Amino acid sequence: MTLIDQIQQKAKSLRKHIVLPEGEDDRMLLAADQLVRQKICDITLIGNPDLLDERAKALGISMQGIQCVDPAQSEKFEPYAEAFMEMRKHKGVDIDGSRKLMRKPLYYGAMMVHQGDADGSVAGANNTTGDVLRAGIHCIGLKPGISVVSSIFLMIVPGWSEVLTYADGGVVPDPTAEELASIAITSAKTHRLLTGNTPNVAMLSFSTYGSASHKRVDKIKEAARIVKEKAPDLNADGEMQADAALIPEIGRKKAPGSSVAGMANVLIFPDLDSGNIAYKLTERLAGATALGPLIQGLKKPAMDLSRGCSADDIVNVAAICSVLAGE
Numbered sequence: 001m002t003l004i005d006q007i008q009q010k011a012k013s014l015r016k017h018i019v020l021p022e023g024e025d026d027r028m029l030l031a032a033d034q035l036v037r038q039k040i041c042d043i044t045l046i047g048n049p050d051l052l053d054e055r056a057k058a059l060g061i062s063m064q065g066i067q068c069v070d071p072a073q074s075e076k077f078e079p080y081a082e083a084f085m086e087m088r089k090h091k092g093v094d095i096d097g098s099r100k101l102m103r104k105p106l107y108y109g110a111m112m113v114h115q116g117d118a119d120g121s122v123a124g125a126n127n128t129t130g131d132v133l134r135a136g137i138h139c140i141g142l143k144p145g146i147s148v149v150s151s152i153f154l155m156i157v158p159g160w161s162e163v164l165t166y167a168d169g170g171v172v173p174d175p176t177a178e179e180l181a182s183i184a185i186t187s188a189k190t191h192r193l194l195t196g197n198t199p200n201v202a203m204l205s206f207s208t209y210g211s212a213s214h215k216r217v218d219k220i221k222e223a224a225r226i227v228k229e230k231a232p233d234l235n236a237d238g239e240m241q242a243d244a245a246l247i248p249e250i251g252r253k254k255a256p257g258s259s260v261a262g263m264a265n266v267l268i269f270p271d272l273d274s275g276n277i278a279y280k281l282t283e284r285l286a287g288a289t290a291l292g293p294l295i296q297g298l299k300k301p302a303m304d305l306s307r308g309c310s311a312d313d314i315v316n317v318a319a320i321c322s323v324l325a326g327e
Ligand SMILES: CC(C)(COP(=O)(O)OP(=O)(O)OC[C@H]1O[C@@H](n2cnc3c(N)ncnc32)[C@H](O)[C@@H]1OP(=O)(O)O)[C@@H](O)C(=O)NCCC(=O)NCCS
Pocket: 091, 129, 130, 131, 133, 134, 137, 142, 147, 148, 149, 150, 169, 170, 171, 172, 173, 276, 293
């Protein structure tokens, strides 16, 4: 069974309710149809009901079993606007400003998740990563104990024995040591939830166990120390180079006694440059499949998509969203 099959099976057993704010996009309608017919999750599409019906007919899709909501017409509109204003009034948001945002499908969808009317949201087919993230951060908020929203890529590398998690390749440009530690702890949890495997977390650097001295190395050492302090049961170690993290003989030589070296499956990169470059190189040079960026760190999941995504990609991310909502 592939990883995606496993995730879809798990999603089916959880049967969560996912909102798709960009419902008027044909890819969303096609994905909603697959998700509901295959019983992967329940779906609410946000959009104008007449337009949704018209597009569904044109695509040959039955809307039976798919819920639709038009924010401005919904009885939840005013309660959501009031709740959002309460959450953001310290930032100067008044009721008019709040209503204006609630008319935006991204914000309305994220509020559905916040208010418990949906378990997670999936968007990004027509909105930027930044817009999806801001709606999630402002409406849903961060998990207790987590200092930043970040992302992982699940990397399926041909010939490699297990699925790898790379973080962060999508969100936090220049994390502090504290933020890097938070990214590591969150990524380990996401890895366990999605792959079912025990995380072995390597805090990556250009140095292994003090082989080089630099303030950038100090940042990774400090992050590794914070991870050990905050998550003592997590198998995490660093600083170490990527070869020491992945290859047992090199790990034994460069980081003797490490419980992670040579067997890492969660790779934490120093910053967004290295994380983003690494996942693209692995994809292009090793023929890996990269699933992500999968947003993590919010109280409840709000997932992002690439604007070039297909209906099948949306189905997969909605299944992942369901599994993350089930934790
Ligand atoms: C979230 C993100 C989009 C914020 O962008 P921004 O609007 O320029 O940043 P701001 O500083 O105005 O932040 C907006 C709010 O989000 C919060 N925020 C920003 N990044 C955050 C993060 N990673 N985690 C938690 N909160 C975050 C800010 O504190 C702020 O909150 P406030 O409005 O309550 O004060 C930012 O992480 C980003 O641009 N990441 C890069 C994404 C990207 O381009 N990826 C490409 C590679 S795939």
